[in-house]
Amino acid sequence: MGLSVEAYQSIEAGESAPTLPQLESLAFFLDVPLEHFWGNQALSTLVSPDPVEQPAQLKELRQRIIGTRLRMARSTLNLSLSELSLKTNIPVDKIQRYEMGQEAIPLPDLELLASTLEIRNEDLFDQRGMIGKWRSDKVTAQNIMDLPPEVRAFISKPVNLPYLELAMRLSDLSAEKLRGVAEGLLEITY
Incomplete structure (x- = not known):
């Protein structure tokens, strides 16, 4: 921010x-919208974590x-614990x-283990919990940032x-129905 610790x-x-430039720098550093500083609600109150998802419980559940x-993948591949142990050098x-x-x-x-059991690492990522939602939001935001600037603006x-x-x-219509819509539009314009 270009400030001394005291400032x-x-x-x-x-x-x-x-x-304003200092506030903009702070918003950038904290990765929050600049408009947040004009609001009357703390970010911590905007996202209320599920009380069940405490860090220790979340780790154990994950x-x-x-x-x-892993067990399901091993079963699908008809591998015994001993066979998996031989392939990975991890004790049974x-x-x-x-x-x-x-x-x-x-x-x-x-x-x-994932490689041996033909599981993609991404398939093991949290999909539903707090971390999964956070990751999904980050991926979505990155996908939007990858769009051309004029599309983002639109x-x-x-x-x-x-x-x-x-x-x-x-985008949900079948090709046949989409053709019908296009034909209807052509009829209207001619």
Whole structure:
């Protein structure tokens, strides 16, 4: 932000006010919209985490889910624990603990097991919980940022929402129905 620690602490304590460029830098650094600073609601109150998803409980649940996915893949490939152990050089009892969610799987072991069991790493990522939602939001935001600037500008205007909704409905139509719509439009214009 280009501030001394003392100046930053003075702003943080409400003793002095930041300039707009300083506020813009802070918003950029914190990865929040600049408009947030004019709101009256803290970001922490906007997203209320599911009370069930406490960090320790979440980790244990994720371990069990990952272990189950590994066990199912092993079963699908008709591999015994011993065969998987031979292919990965991971002891049978350790694989058993991994599959039961009784032991956290270090990433190198997980990558080796996933590769051996023909599971893509991405298929093991959290899809539904807080972290899964966060990841999905980040991927969506990145996909939007990858669009050409004029497309981003178009989709960011609320007035264009009907066009986007129409495009979504059209994308769900079969090729035959889409041809019918196109023919109807041609008849109208000629």
